[in-house]
Amino acid sequence: IAAPKEFERDIYFERCLPVEVLAKRGPKTLVFGPLKPVGLIDPRTGKQPYAVVQLRREDASSSMFNLVGFQTNLAWGEQKRVFRLIPGLEQAEFSRFGVMHRNSFVNSPRVLAKNYQLREFPGVYIAGQLAGVEGYLESTGSGLVAALDLWGSLTGRVVELPPETLLGAMAAYVSRQNSDFQPMNANFGLLPPIAENLPKMQRRQKYSERSRKKLLLLARNLTL
Numbered sequence: 001i002a003a004p005k006e007f008e009r010d011i012y013f014e015r016c017l018p019v020e021v022l023a024k025r026g027p028k029t030l031v032f033g034p035l036k037p038v039g040l041i042d043p044r045t046g047k048q049p050y051a052v053v054q055l056r057r058e059d060a061s062s063s064m065f066n067l068v069g070f071q072t073n074l075a076w077g078e079q080k081r082v083f084r085l086i087p088g089l090e091q092a093e094f095s096r097f098g099v100m101h102r103n104s105f106v107n108s109p110r111v112l113a114k115n116y117q118l119r120e121f122p123g124v125y126i127a128g129q130l131a132g133v134e135g136y137l138e139s140t141g142s143g144l145v146a147a148l149d150l151w152g153s154l155t156g157r158v159v160e161l162p163p164e165t166l167l168g169a170m171a172a173y174v175s176r177q178n179s180d181f182q183p184m185n186a187n188f189g190l191l192p193p194i195a196e197n198l199p200k201m202q203r204r205q206k207y208s209e210r211s212r213k214k215l216l217l218l219a220r221n222l223t224l
């Protein structure tokens with residue numbers, strides 16, 4: 001494993017761990033992570049394989065693929081050796097090795113007010129990964145929240161996504177006081193809990209219905 005440089009701290013984002021860190025947690029951890037085979041049936045056997053690797057095409061002629069979810073800090077020689085152990089990849093040539101990516105973000109609870117607006121410079125917004133949201137949906141959504149806020153301030157409306165919606169909850173999370181702030185994916189734990197004690201799927205359904213109602217209300221108020 002390539003050692004982190006002096007200025008790097010090896011604090012990993014839990015949802016995007018290097019494969020070697022996952023593998024160290026237990027012999028089956030990867031099978032519940034990037035190698036998860038659920039829902040994939042091998043047409044040759046009719047059975048679900050023990051583990052799968054997703055290959056994402058990198059070029060039009062299908063000569064290059066990347067290994068999806070294989071964030072890694074393994075030294076390059078080790079990547080060759082270890083990844084060639086995967087059945088089917090014994091002869092693989094490596095055109096680019098995996099490297100760790102750094103997640104840059106500001107100290108949002110300190111610098112951001114509501115709707116991703118800078119406390120000290122109202123009218124200036126930071127959205128996306130820099131604001132401490134993690135993921136495609138979250139980053140795009142935070143941009144939408146910031147844009148709606150700007151639109152509201154230009155047209156004399158108050159546009160605030162309710163905390164019962166995930167985008168509203170994310171916006172609230174990043175600007176709430178937090179001495180150990182770390183980036184966050186959208187998740188149900190960010191939402192104000194519902195009182196009823198329901199099984200997981202039904203609880204999520206309730207969260208979703210509550211969110212839709214709040215959004216409809218907001219939309220209605222905005223079009224008045």
Ligand SMILES: Cc1cc2nc3c(=O)[nH]c(=O)nc-3n(C[C@H](O)[C@H](O)[C@H](O)COP(=O)(O)OP(=O)(O)OC[C@H]3O[C@@H](n4cnc5c(N)ncnc54)[C@H](O)[C@@H]3O)c2cc1C
Binds near residue numbers: 133136137
């Ligand atoms: C390897 C990897 C895999 C990932 N997989 C997933 C996944 O499966 N699902 C998921 O939800 N999320 C995933 N993520 C996270 C996701 O990519 C980020 O959360 C998201 O892309 C952040 O969006 P963003 O718009 O804030 O930033 P970015 O997508 O990083 O966009 C920033 C843009 O700004 C440009 N830029 C930077 N500096 C300048 C400058 N000075 N001038 C002009 N332009 C500039 C950059 O080139 C870039 O295009 C992954 C991230 C990585 C690194």
